[in-house]
Amino acid sequence: GGVDVPPVRGPELPVRHPEAPSPEAWFDPAPRQAPVAGPEREPDPEAGPEAEPGERAEQGPGPAAAGPEAVRPAVSHLGDRAPTYAPEPGALPPADPAALDALTPDTVLEGARYGTYTLRAASLRGDSARYRGESRRDFLLTARFGSGDDALILVALAGGDRAAPGAAEAAAELCRTVASAVGRSQDRLAEDIRAGHRDALRSGLQRLTDRGYGRLRARAAELGLAESAYTAGLRGLLLPVDPQCRTRVCFGAGAGGLFRLRSGRWQDLEPAGSAEDKEGSDGTEGGFRFRAAVARPGDTLLLCSGGLAEPMREEAALPAELAARWADQEPPGLAAFLADTQLRLKGYADDRTAAAVWEA
Template sequence: MEQVQGAARAEASGADAVPAFPEPLVFGRRPRLLSRPGPLPQVRRPDTEIDGADLRGLVVRATSIRGDAHRYFGTPRQDAMGLWHDGDRTLLACVADGLGSKERSHVGAATACEVAPDRLPGLSSPTELGTAARSFIENIAREINERAARESVTPDQLSTTFLAAVVEESPDGSRHRAHIMRVGDCGAWHLYKGEWAPCFAEADGDEADGGEAVATSTTRALPRDFEQVEVVTVDLYPGDMLLLSTDGLDRPMLLVPQVRKQLAEWWSRPDPPSLPEFFWQMSFQAKTYDDDRTAVCIWRV
């Protein structure tokens, strides 16, 4: 009996020794909104999604987190994300951000990510990329229009930005090539040796040093602007990482140097984070940056 009681005491003592999970990091002044769920939204969407994969030469971590403002007011997460692999050499990753002014925009964002795998065109060579990307985006816009018709609302109510990356493994495995396409202001970043480089030209140095972000694409959204497709190709070699994000992460990346520096430090380590660790990293707080936050990180290993 004494041995049993002693084991129980030791077990309880060990449980008490487990450290509490740390609060998310705060950059700058602490926001007035607490980082915790408030009322349940009338529209039921999960507060958070998290996903990941270990593939041939790639490690993927992804999460979509409801912003603290949406949590406080009990409104649904308007961001969405999606991952899909063909079982061979092609990975599709996408993120979408429903426009905040549109009540049903979360439906548009979710629809875009859900139908993307079924609308993926063949991307056999860079010369075909522009045409293939426009066809891909146009098909997704058509799906959003059809969803709006089924719900008896105007397509404008489902407005969403959208970004997708099709990552293809080269036949010899030396590199992976990412074809990235977007409509709107979602961001794509390349991380190498601790340094960030924007994949799209508008994220220039002046913005990153704290200037006002250029807003040339902020009003572009599907299904309306399906012809306004931006396309870029990035080669990924061992040690590289590709970040896809909605503007809930892209804006603090651009305008808060501490955020860029800390994320680069975390995501340049030899081993990518676990799923719980990745969620914690993405849960950081920065004053005025309380929008939904979605990111897909793709490490080339």
């Protein structure tokens, strides 16, 4: 009844054994909501968006910078135990000749540079799906709405449970529904971001997120599936093109994560229990998540699906390795970013989708 594991072909690459402490040591304490002393004041458009609570916390010393001349190491996996599956794709998913537009590539890469920031994004099939000949269930969408300095960049990513039959379709539908709503509201969203209208942004993005999950529930009923079989965790990132605006807006619900690398230290910006709506937009525990903050030069923001968020929180070796690789001021190229996001660990074989923003 077991699963035959294919042998790894060719010579093994060296195993990375970073001197990593416990996961908590690589993460600063998560920002806590400051108590409200009185009625909320109207935001001052001239002052820009207010900083998130805890954003100015002192950071501890980080790993030594790799330096511009450092070579990115080639490793087969992190940790003492080798992953179960081979590191490269095996079987292709089956194809329906009448539905070839439904085929999903193994890996997707995206990148852009605007003003003071550089964007890198990747979505790749997990080791388990590669071995079993299953399609990638995670979905990645990047789009630019508008033109000139008024334009808005959206990164939307979603991932579903690999055991759910409609996970891939749900992830794609959710991202496209949310992206369509963002595109139609681009002018208003860009104005709210520049003016620092946090409450308007939060309520508007929560409404469109709720509508996206509402469509998934309706579609599940049409297909005769349980709601849990046709859903996905969502994360969205809004980036203004205007170089004078450093506000970054993140939102979503369900499985996934948001992390920030600052001064060599990682901070989990979505700690357990921080969601505003405990019931969740998708009917699951986790709730709607929203964060709007002003980026600092040198920051790296990492948005990811559950397949990467889990090892980031549970395995100290992964955040330690990424902190060392991303210590340079110059962001990695697309190929290097892909190599970074697919660092393998024993016990983590799901799809991975990530978007990272480097601030200059």
